[in-house]
Amino acid sequence: MADRILVFYGSYRHDQQGIRLAEYCVRQLQGRGADAELIDAQAVNLPMLDRMYKEYPEGEAPAAMEALAGKIRKADAFVFVTGEYNWSVQPGLKNLTDHFLEEWFWRPAAIASYSAGRFGGVRSALAWRDILGEMGMVVVSSTIAVGPMKDTLDEDGEPVGDGGKALEQQFPRFADDLLWWTAAAKTQREKVKPPY
Template sequence: MSSIRIGIILGSTRPGRNGEAVARWVLDRAETRDAAYELIDLADFPLPHLDEALPPAMGQYANAHTKEWAQKIAQYDGYIFVTPEYNHSISGVLKNAIDYLYGEWNNKAAAFVSYGSVGGARAIEHLRAIASELQIAHVRQQLSFSLVTDFENYSVFTPAPHHDAGASTLFDQLEAWTTALKPLRTS
């Protein structure tokens, strides 16, 4: 097993959310990979709206919930963000969780998986801009699941088989970039 660790961040806490099935599908496909993947459910980190007095870039966290979140995120070399598309963007809970930290995200790699009425493509575009500001290198390959074609009755996740090939490419790119960036964090 490789020494790289990748967190799969489930970016929705909404009751009845579709994201858990999507994140678990990603995690299931990652089990055979040469990296350690782990699910990070934002429901397990109930962060209030950003309540730190100092900017996250200073890394001087005062609140216990922030310190716990920072410790969790710092463990990983890369991330897969699983996000719904709400109103042409990412969920508020995901944006809030990202905004809490800065240095913990820097010089790491990320990939994006989305779902929504048009596959969540607009949410991914917003995540790419956010990731760039946080010095997260994001890979080209993404996965976008349509509520119309990849879910039964808009709620039961039944992804089309062609997504497996895309997932494999996503993992290949993410693991390569994560490995390449590791020396930047250890120097």
């Protein structure tokens, strides 16, 4: 059975650049046999966090939240594609993830970051490592950092220039790391029920 991997993306800007990286990750993971799906925070359009999914009585959560909770529970792993906003995380992606908690537990996550500058969003990626760990995920050590996007992926999401070459060289290790931990976590969950 193919690994079920959700690729989360969180920009609400009308001229999204990072969506190219999110779609690239989806295509590359699908090319490796994974059942990868893009979850775009803007498309899901959850409200600013007022009540977490678990705080709704059963069957009363908004439809979009209920649907996403089901997808998260069925996923084997996650990729978070995150831009860097003022040296930190994207509010749209953070808002989406904060609606859930137990749904994330005991699965691996990987981080692909981007920014308009040459650091490729690494400050955001560092912040996400702590956030995702606190939310019960195991964050793999391999990361991807892209910046600037126009020098890495064209409007069709195809690699260009030196940035594109670097991305193509980095992605196999990134995917191998995520898929190894995905297999390990699946195997362990099948053998032993998670402790909580």
